[in-house]
Amino acid sequence: MSLPRPGGWVVLAMLLHAGSAAAQIVNVQALFDEKAELGPAASIELGGDWRTGSTQLFSVRGSLVGQLRSERSVWLGVIRGEYSFASGERIVSQVLEHVRYRRQLTERVSAEAFVQHEYNEFRRLQFRALVGAGPRVVLFNEEDRGLTFGVALMVEYERLRKDGEPDAGDRYTDPRVSSYLLGRVNLMENIDLVETVYFQPRVTRPSDLRVLNETLFSMTPNPSVTVGLGFNLTYDSAPPATVPALDTQLRTTVRVKF
Template sequence: MNLSKSGGWVVLVLLLQAGSASAQIVNVQALFDDKAELGPAAAIELGGDWRTGSTQLFSVRGSLVGQIRSERNVWLGVIRGEYSFASGERIVSQVLEHVRYRRRFTDRVSGEAFVQHEYNEFRRLQLRALLGAGPRFVLFNEEATGLTFGIALMVEHERLRKDGEADAGDRYTDPRMSSYLLGRVKLMENIQLVETVYFQPRVTRPSDLRVLNETLFAVTPNPRITVGIGFNLTYDSAPPATVPAMDTQLRTTVGVKL
């Protein structure tokens, strides 16, 4: 969903979540607001579930997104966290921070550089750190449709938690290519479809591949409210021991501009 205009805030409340969500690829491209005014902008996402009775569940999620835009430069920062408990046992615990800088050279060509830190207990990640950079190309950008392609070379460092698994405490430092294709279609005056696909093969072994496919329907009934329905599918060909190779996630959000 788009960030609020300069000086404003957007509150996003999570209404529905299904499937497991422990993706290692983060689609920050969908967080850029290319229509925002010059200067700073920010958004906050909050969500939670509390169930009692036959199902005991408490879950809280949140993220903060900030953007600073000038004529040719954009800085984007993201902080996300999620914690969940079921029947007194912690089932989700993850934190992520991402900072990205974009420099526009022409209307169609720009460059990006980024850093990221991630902790995810239930993917057994004690630490994941990224550093990367590469070009971004606007293939076409019309009123009703748009398509953007980006590719970056990044260095990835992972350290698994020390537990009872065979690969406990393992460390990995690998170069990866990170490419994405971002498409948008204006279905109706106030309905937009945004599709993003990421591919991240390891440079030294391309069969070690990570994929993210994110589909988002965004409905804007009026300028102050946005409703989004999103579905994510992630795949990791070589996940840590006991971690599933594929995850899916369904989310419905409501955004209110204040």
């Protein structure tokens, strides 16, 4: 299956949003280049909108992905940011950093450890940090399809911004189980489907649940260009006050290899 590879890619991206998507769960599994050569690799994704007239909007967003691969291990680092202004008011402001280490134990089993920091003004997150670790198992991996399962125990710390809401300034430290299932199918020549589902229940109260479903179609018309169309659905059963429980995001990307 042909998935976007970080090594040697400079990415020019245009993102189309539906709803107010949030980064409560970040699907970094789709960012790994499983076929990358040994050594370092990196990719950059940039995008923006500038509209005037009846609709005044300015938006800029980008991400940097770095990968360092050896015979039995790989490091992955991700930095993302997005800022948007409409009619002179800021409507999106978020930053995220994620670092993950994977160590191959057997042909199908790996161990993963990760840390993450996040700031998201419009989810009222002043500070969010987490650390976790767990196994990753390749259930099957064929030329035209594959299925991978992973689970980790993580501890997260959240601090809400101080504003006029009832829970302003609240702080939380919670253990969660983070599990994911990643499937990939080659639909036809140069067209791939990648489906990822995350479940993150709170250990001390499983009804406090976060879910991410990400569907990505990847089309490669030629070796130098990849076009992606993705839809994300994020659910949080216990979001901060005034923050919706359900978010969606529709995203298109164009990747050009130089």
